[in-house]
Amino acid sequence: xxLMIPGPVQLHERxxxxxxxxxxxxxxxxxxxxxxxxxxxxxxxxxxxxGEVLLISGSGTAGVEAAISSFSKVKKILTIENGKFGERxxxxxxxxxxxxxxxxxxxxxxxxxxVEKAIKDCDAVAFVHNETSxxxxxxxEEIAKIAKENNALVIMDAITSAGGDYVKMDEWGxxxxxxxxxxxxxxxxxxxxxxxxxxxxxxxxxxxxxYLDLAAYKKKLKELQTPxxxxxxxxxALEEALKIIEEEGLENxxxxxxILNSAVREWALAAGLELFPQPDGHSKYSxxxxxxxxxKGVSDSDLRNTLRKEYGITISGGQDAxxxxxxxxxxxxxxxxxxxxxxxxxVEDVLSRFTKIxxxxxxxxxxxxxxx
Amino acid sequence: xxLMIPGPVQLHERxxxxxxxxxxxxxxxxxxxxxxxxxxxxxxxxxxxxGEVLLISGSGTAGVEAAISSFSKVKKILTIENGKFGERxxxxxxxxxxxxxxxxxxxxxxxxxxVEKAIKDCDAVAFVHNETSxxxxxxxEEIAKIAKENNALVIMDAITSAGGDYVKMDEWGxxxxxxxxxxxxxxxxxxxxxxxxxxxxxxxxxxxxxYLDLAAYKKKLKELQTPxxxxxxxxxALEEALKIIEEEGLENxxxxxxILNSAVREWALAAGLELFPQPDGHSKYSxxxxxxxxxKGVSDSDLRNTLRKEYGITISGGQDAxxxxxxxxxxxxxxxxxxxxxxxxxVEDVLSRFTKIxxxxxxxxxxxxxxx
Numbered sequence: 001x002x003l004m005i006p007g008p009v010q011l012h013e014r015x016x017x018x019x020x021x022x023x024x025x026x027x028x029x030x031x032x033x034x035x036x037x038x039x040x041x042x043x044x045x046x047x048x049x050x051g052e053v054l055l056i057s058g059s060g061t062a063g064v065e066a067a068i069s070s071f072s073k074v075k076k077i078l079t080i081e082n083g084k085f086g087e088r089x090x091x092x093x094x095x096x097x098x099x100x101x102x103x104x105x106x107x108x109x110x111x112x113x114x115v116e117k118a119i120k121d122c123d124a125v126a127f128v129h130n131e132t133s134x135x136x137x138x139x140x141e142e143i144a145k146i147a148k149e150n151n152a153l154v155i156m157d158a159i160t161s162a163g164g165d166y167v168k169m170d171e172w173g174x175x176x177x178x179x180x181x182x183x184x185x186x187x188x189x190x191x192x193x194x195x196x197x198x199x200x201x202x203x204x205x206x207x208x209x210x211y212l213d214l215a216a217y218k219k220k221l222k223e224l225q226t227p228x229x230x231x232x233x234x235x236x237a238l239e240e241a242l243k244i245i246e247e248e249g250l251e252n253x254x255x256x257x258x259i260l261n262s263a264v265r266e267w268a269l270a271a272g273l274e275l276f277p278q279p280d281g282h283s284k285y286s287x288x289x290x291x292x293x294x295x296k297g298v299s300d301s302d303l304r305n306t307l308r309k310e311y312g313i314t315i316s317g318g319q320d321a322x323x324x325x326x327x328x329x330x331x332x333x334x335x336x337x338x339x340x341x342x343x344x345x346x347v348e349d350v351l352s353r354f355t356k357i358x359x360x361x362x363x364x365x366x367x368x369x370x371x372x
Numbered sequence: 373x374x375l376m377i378p379g380p381v382q383l384h385e386r387x388x389x390x391x392x393x394x395x396x397x398x399x400x401x402x403x404x405x406x407x408x409x410x411x412x413x414x415x416x417x418x419x420x421x422x423g424e425v426l427l428i429s430g431s432g433t434a435g436v437e438a439a440i441s442s443f444s445k446v447k448k449i450l451t452i453e454n455g456k457f458g459e460r461x462x463x464x465x466x467x468x469x470x471x472x473x474x475x476x477x478x479x480x481x482x483x484x485x486x487v488e489k490a491i492k493d494c495d496a497v498a499f500v501h502n503e504t505s506x507x508x509x510x511x512x513e514e515i516a517k518i519a520k521e522n523n524a525l526v527i528m529d530a531i532t533s534a535g536g537d538y539v540k541m542d543e544w545g546x547x548x549x550x551x552x553x554x555x556x557x558x559x560x561x562x563x564x565x566x567x568x569x570x571x572x573x574x575x576x577x578x579x580x581x582x583y584l585d586l587a588a589y590k591k592k593l594k595e596l597q598t599p600x601x602x603x604x605x606x607x608x609a610l611e612e613a614l615k616i617i618e619e620e621g622l623e624n625x626x627x628x629x630x631i632l633n634s635a636v637r638e639w640a641l642a643a644g645l646e647l648f649p650q651p652d653g654h655s656k657y658s659x660x661x662x663x664x665x666x667x668k669g670v671s672d673s674d675l676r677n678t679l680r681k682e683y684g685i686t687i688s689g690g691q692d693a694x695x696x697x698x699x700x701x702x703x704x705x706x707x708x709x710x711x712x713x714x715x716x717x718x719v720e721d722v723l724s725r726f727t728k729i730x731x732x733x734x735x736x737x738x739x740x741x742x743x744x
Contacts, residue, residue, distance in 0.1 A: 001394065001396075003395055003396075003397060007601060008395040008396070008398060008601065008604055010394065010395060011394055011395050016393065016394060017392065019392060020388055020391060020392040022373065022382065022383055022388060023375055023380040023381065023383050023554075023560060023561075024373075024375075024380070025375060025377055025380065025686050026380060026561070028686065057429070057430055057431055057561075057562050057603075058429055058430045058583060059429055059583070059600040059601045059602070059603075060601065061582065061583050061601075062429075062583045062600070065582050065583045092582045095579070180601070188395060188605045189395075189398070189429075189601045189602065190562055190602070190603025190604070190606060191603075207467070209437060209583075209584065210433065210460075210463065210464045210467060211430060211433050211584070212581065228431040228434070229379060229380065229552070229554060229561045230431070230562070231429075231431075231561055231562025231563075231606060232560055232561055232562070233560045233562070233605055233606065233609070234603060234606070237605070314397050
């Protein structure tokens with residue numbers, strides 16, 4: 001069985017084994033050491049020097065809601081939406097403050113001119129960096145630059161980019177960013193990390209939910225603890241996942257993600273398939289996931305059920321508006337050439353039973369040669 | 373190493389091993405089967421026939437906030453507080469609706485006459501069943517009866533009772549109850565289950581937090597999924613924990629908890645120690661945890677650090693107002709005679725170095741004989 005979906009990702013054997021342990025007290029020195037290691041190791045992954053990384057037991061969505069609700073002392077927030085997770089940000093923000101939702105069609109690029117206009121009366125902006133519902137990498141640096149020119153707080157969902165693609169909070173001017181454990185970090189699902197710089201606290205709103213109140217997490221950090229009982233086995237796993245990242249080196253890891261996902265993309269194009277997202281040079285193809293239009297004559301279940309039954313490979317379909325219209329292959333976390341090659345070869349085989357498709361595995365192997 | 377704290381509890385070997393698995397897709401049939409098994413197995417533990425058990429990836433506090441915020445379409449809620457977790461309920465409720473906080477000193481019983489008076493202008497009540505900060509079991513059935521006479525919604529924190537003591541939602545008239553995975557259920561921390569009867573939905577408030585919106589969990593249940601990515605390894609563990617409960621039998625399990633914790637209590641009294649809580653017949657001693665006053669001349673670190681260093685046993689100290697004044701021994705989940713006996717023998721040894729204490733292990737063994 002192989003998971004090539006945007007989380008949960010396939011686990012490295014070391015990470016699986018790391019959870020096979022007796023419990024420890026979450027108020028003891030051993031847990032504090034793990035918590036500290038995780039926070040320190042996550043900082044460079046976020047590109048954050050000064051500030052904290054706060055760890056919440058919950059999904060990435062919990063992390064996004066913690067970020068938005070905790071820093072919602074704003075007049076008006078602009079949310080930029082060009083996919084499912086962008087829309088989710090808009091829905092969450094609407095619960096906590098006046099929200100201006102700038103919507104683009106799914107898979108369409110973020111129009112930076114529109115952002116520039118829309119932000120004028122807003123003092124905060126929130127957006128998704130890597131939109132896995134469409135396979136688009138949104139222009140984080142450019143959005144943050146526009147935001148800073150308007151002195152706005154910048155909150156970024158980096159759930160599926162951090163650990164697999166460049167995230168540079170300090171350099172780009174991102175104040176708050178969120179990552180999920182089960183994506184490019186390569187750990188199991190259930191933890192969200194929220195990276196917060198010093199400036200963000202000016203926007204702190206104590207009317208956030210109790211469980212998601214980042215000030216409580218920050219306060220408890222002085223004792224190297226979490227305010228509520230943490231999901232201890234997932235911390236064992238995250239620690240191991242971060243050690244693997246350290247050993248590989250962040251730069252190598254990002255390069256690997258870029259090459260693996262380029263291979264999928266180049267294969268798809270050479271095979272005569274169409275990519276779903278329409279980048280414009282600012283918005284780019286995701287480096288952690290590829291969204292491909294389902295060719296005519298092939299249904300979602302034709303492809304994905306056959307793939308699962310015959311090859312034991314799970315890929316993703318489309319969500320909501322593009323359900324049944326696209327399929328998505330994610331190479332995130334600790335997968336390598338072997339997993340990518342077998343996935344595209346299997347997809348090619350299954351598609352070829354329903355539609356005419358060029359064999360293009362050689363195009364992928366050529367790209368993969370760059371990964372020694 | 374042995375954990376005798378009110379969560380995380382010591383894990384059964386089978387539960388540890390259950391997490392040692394590759395990830396599966398949270399949108400596939402295998403996960404749905406696990407989710408369904410967990411919900412079905414939790415229903416009798418809550419004493420709930422009709423309704424749902426909704427599983428949230430987060431701590432028990434996340435579950436309590438989900439319960440209170442999702443059912444906050446009320447005029448005024450009464451919160452009953454006689455310990456740390458009761459106070460937490462009051463703090464959470466205050467975020468979502470008008471809240472009347474009925475406070476009793478920590479360790480003092482709930483005065484049912486006061487509840488009767490206070491509830492008159494309230495249409496909801498929330499309280500903690502088993503208050504682990506003080507070792508008190510609050511009179512759930514009596515409170516629910518008073519609430520029902522006033523046609524009020526009843527929300528109960530059963531985080532440290534369900535699975536180890538009687539919780540009878542239908543019989544007592546509890547509309548919503550919450551349990552945490554890492555207490556009497558014997559699983560690792562990181563999941564909360566919220567049991568909801570049909571009547572509760574009349575009080576549904578869509579202004580609850582996005583991540584904790586129980587209507588979203590209920591809706592997604594139709595597909596046997598969770599709305600946000602669940603903490604998959606913790607579901608593997610919860611499934612195994614619930615299988616162990618099924619094998620033991622709920623009645624046997626509760627009886628075991630009652631006997632184990634009676635043994636601790638009887639030992640403490642025979643040893644000349646004072647119990648912290650002051651039950652009145654309605655409020656009772658907890659059947660899952662015992663809170664004991666620290667004898668004069670013994671500091672918290674004298675006792676607990678020595679215990680940990682010399683015996684590898686971790687027990688709890690007091691929290692907040694009673695920090696340094698009490699110590700707490702929990703026998704929850706899958707521990708048995710062996711763990712209880714070694715704990716009290718070790719505590720007796722350590723205390724005897726600092727204060728005069730009667731040896732009373734034989735009193736405990738006599739109680740434990742009832743457990744075949």
